[in-house]
Amino acid sequence: MRIGIIGPGEMGEALGRQWVRLGHSVVVAGRSPDKARALAERLGPKARAGTLAEAVAFGETVLIAVRYEGLLQTLVSAGAREGTFIGKTLVDCNNPVEINTFAPVTQGGQSMSEAIALTARGAAVVKAFHLCHASVWKMVPPAFDGRPLSVPLCGDYDDAKAVVADLITAMGCRPVDLGPLSQARNLEAMAAVIIKLLFAGAEPTSNFNLVNAVR
Ligand SMILES: NC(=O)c1ccc[n+]([C@@H]2O[C@H](COP(=O)([O-])OP(=O)(O)OC[C@H]3O[C@@H](n4cnc5c(N)ncnc54)[C@H](OP(=O)(O)O)[C@@H]3O)[C@@H](O)[C@H]2O)c1
Numbered sequence: 327m328r329i330g331i332i333g334p335g336e337m338g339e340a341l342g343r344q345w346v347r348l349g350h351s352v353v354v355a356g357r358s359p360d361k362a363r364a365l366a367e368r369l370g371p372k373a374r375a376g377t378l379a380e381a382v383a384f385g386e387t388v389l390i391a392v393r394y395e396g397l398l399q400t401l402v403s404a405g406a407r408e409g410t411f412i413g414k415t416l417v418d419c420n421n422p423v424e425i426n427t428f429a430p431v432t433q434g435g436q437s438m439s440e441a442i443a444l445t446a447r448g449a450a451v452v453k454a455f456h457l458c459h460a461s462v463w464k465m466v467p468p469a470f471d472g473r474p475l476s477v478p479l480c481g482d483y484d485d486a487k488a489v490v491a492d493l494i495t496a497m498g499c500r501p502v503d504l505g506p507l508s509q510a511r512n513l514e515a516m517a518a519v520i521i522k523l524l525f526a527g528a529e530p531t532s533n534f535n536l537v538n539a540v541r
Contacts, residue, residue, distance in 0.1 A: 327489075330385025330414075332356065332378060332400060334365035337391040337419050340463035341455060344497050346372040347466070355381035356392075357400070378404035387415040387489055388449075394422035394431055394438060401445045412448030415486040418510075419455040421517045428522035430514050439480075439510030450486030453510040454479035454494065454501075456517055459524075467498025475499045480509035 327350045331338045334356040342352055346369050353376040354362045354369070362375040382388055382404050388411070392400045397420060404410060422431040422438040433441035443451040454477060455463065462468050468475040477494045479501055481487045491501035504513070 327351075328353075328384050328386050330355070330381035330383075330388040331365075331391065332381055332388060332404060333391035334358070334361045335391060335393075336460035337455070337463070338389065339365055339368070340460040341389060341391070341419070342369050342373065344463060344466075345493070346370060348493075348496050351384075353381045353384040355404075357396070357403075379410060382410045382414065385414060387417060387493075389417045389419065390442065391419050394420055397422075397438065398433075398441060398445050401442065406446040406449075409447055411446035414446075414449050415483075415489050416442065416446055416449035416451045417455070417490060418442050418451055418453045421456050421521065422514060423518045423521055425521075428518050428525070430518045432511075437507075437510035437514050439507050439514070443482075443507060450481065450483035451507060452479055452481035452483075452486050452490045453507065453513055454490050456513065457520060469498060476502050478502045478504050478513060480504045480507055480513060482507045 329345055329350050329352045331342050331352050331354045334354050338354065346352060352369065352373045354366045354373060355376050355378045356362045366373040366375040418439045420438055424431050439451055439453045477499045479487060479490055487503055494501040
């Protein structure tokens with residue numbers, strides 16, 4: 327598959343590594359062309375750098391991995407208002423969390439995913455990959471005690487969710503479909519709690535081993 331990666335940071339690198347390893351081709355873009363070029367070089371021959379517009383045009387699926395302060399403007403800069411995202415699966419791995427208070431930053435009461443869907447007209451937005459640190463996405467496979475990582479996702483389009491679920495499965499993880507994009511409000515709030523606990527020094531596997539607790 328052809329994948330556009332917008333945001334050559336930690337998440338763009340971790341997920342980009344997984345996807346080129348699985349044989350996908352990627353075009354990386356960001357506000358800094360130098361950073362995009364450097365990441366594309368690190369990802370190897372299946373990757374190249376481009377402009378924001380080129381990454382969107384290239385990708386059947388596009389990952390947006392940009393800090394929340396500049397995220398919606400980045401989509402606009404990538405031509406969202408002109409319809410460049412129409413027909414694309416747009417993967418949102420972002421955590422709009424204010425890092426001093428650990429409060430979720432809503433967009434007029436909406437989740438960031440819903441704001442992305444309104445901004446990137448015509449895109450099928452899927453929230454996924456946001457609950458784990460980039461270091462987890464660098465694991466091959468991301469598994470703990472031999473058990474594959476469960477990866478919650480949500481979105482309004484089944485075909486787009488199937489694309490993302492296939493990526494998750496190919497990475498060695500287990501997709502968990504939580505339903506429509508409105509569920510992103512819960513997933514983003516969940517991320518805020520997890521980030522707060524992690525910053526407080528909580529040990530993730532014992533704090534979040536909820537499924538085992540009810541077995
Ligand atoms: N890191 C993690 O472990 C992790 C885990 C789960 C989810 N996430 C989420 O994934 C997204 C990306 O995280 P990351 O750690 O990869 O971020 P990052 O490395 O700090 O930066 C990602 C990209 O965001 C760009 N950026 C930052 N502020 C911007 C602004 N005001 N306007 C335009 N672009 C801006 C950066 O550009 P420059 O390089 O030019 O600064 C960079 O290309 C975030 O929303 C984060 O909440 C991160």
